[in-house]
Amino acid sequence: MDLILFGPPGAGKGTQAARLIDLLEIPQISTGDMMRAARKSGTELGKKFDSYMSDGKLVPDEMVIALMEERLTQPDAAKGAIFDGFPRTQNQAEALDVLLEKLGRKISKLVVLEVPVKNIVERVVGRRVDPASGQTYHIRYNPPPSGLEVIQRSDDTEDVVHQRYEGYKAKTEPALPYYEARGLVARVDGVGSLDEVFERIKNALGV
Numbered sequence: 001m002d003l004i005l006f007g008p009p010g011a012g013k014g015t016q017a018a019r020l021i022d023l024l025e026i027p028q029i030s031t032g033d034m035m036r037a038a039r040k041s042g043t044e045l046g047k048k049f050d051s052y053m054s055d056g057k058l059v060p061d062e063m064v065i066a067l068m069e070e071r072l073t074q075p076d077a078a079k080g081a082i083f084d085g086f087p088r089t090q091n092q093a094e095a096l097d098v099l100l101e102k103l104g105r106k107i108s109k110l111v112v113l114e115v116p117v118k119n120i121v122e123r124v125v126g127r128r129v130d131p132a133s134g135q136t137y138h139i140r141y142n143p144p145p146s147g148l149e150v151i152q153r154s155d156d157t158e159d160v161v162h163q164r165y166e167g168y169k170a171k172t173e174p175a176l177p178y179y180e181a182r183g184l185v186a187r188v189d190g191v192g193s194l195d196e197v198f199e200r201i202k203n204a205l206g207v
């Protein structure tokens with residue numbers, strides 16, 4: 001199964017993808033995580049990603065598509081993937097179809113997590129990450145275990161999240177009709193407890 005988790009920054013895509021991995025037995029592919037790993041390793045490519053990510057701007061399509069093409073050749077993604085944060089533009093959506101077609105695959109479903117902007121700002125600003133495992137927490141809704149040293153993502157400030165949200169509205173949401181035309185879109189209310197949202201996603205997927 002190839003599944004897209006779609007939605008604004010902080011909608012819960014990464015949180016819910018982590019829960020779906022075991023259930024569906026396919027990996028999560030997060031372009032944001034891949035780019036953060038490249039930034040951390042200090043490579044030239046990582047520095048290029050950083051120049052866009054720090055300002056909450058989208059990384060250019062050709063760079064993201066090249067990253068995805070390479071990732072899809074890895075053996076763990078041979079039977080499908082949960083795409084988290086990709087595609088984010090119409091160009092990326094079309095490129096993903098081409099990449100999957102070469103592998104004899106196609107998108108089965110796109111789940112949009114719908115969350116109002118006021119919740120998004122609170123979620124993003126309160127997010128904390130365990131740098132060792134990559135596990136995501138929230139200071140109020142999903143607090144880290146006591147004693148665990150967690151960090152805040154550099155793009156998780158109020159100013160940058162507004163910039164990211166504007167980018168979602170302007171460039172990412174307009175890609176939805178591309179999937180709607182094929183009857184692949186399931187809209188899921190992303191407000192509620194982590195368990196409630198997970199149940200809604202499972203219902204939408206019929207799993």
Ligand code: AP5
Pocket residue numbers: 007008009010011012013014015016031032033035052053054056057058059060064084085086087088092123124126127128136137138139141142164190191192193194197
């Ligand atoms: P990326 O890392 O993909 O960020 P994003 O899409 O903005 O999504 P987030 O990771 O912020 O949110 P999420 O939906 O995964 O929410 P989460 O589960 O963590 O991208 C970062 C940057 O990289 C982009 O700005 C861009 O520059 C670049 N980039 C990445 N992909 C790109 C692409 N394809 N093209 C171009 N550029 C790209 O949850 C958020 C918080 O809320 C957490 O604290 C969580 O604990 C909490 N939470 C989750 N669910 C709930 C709930 N139900 N109730 C209360 N709290 C909740």
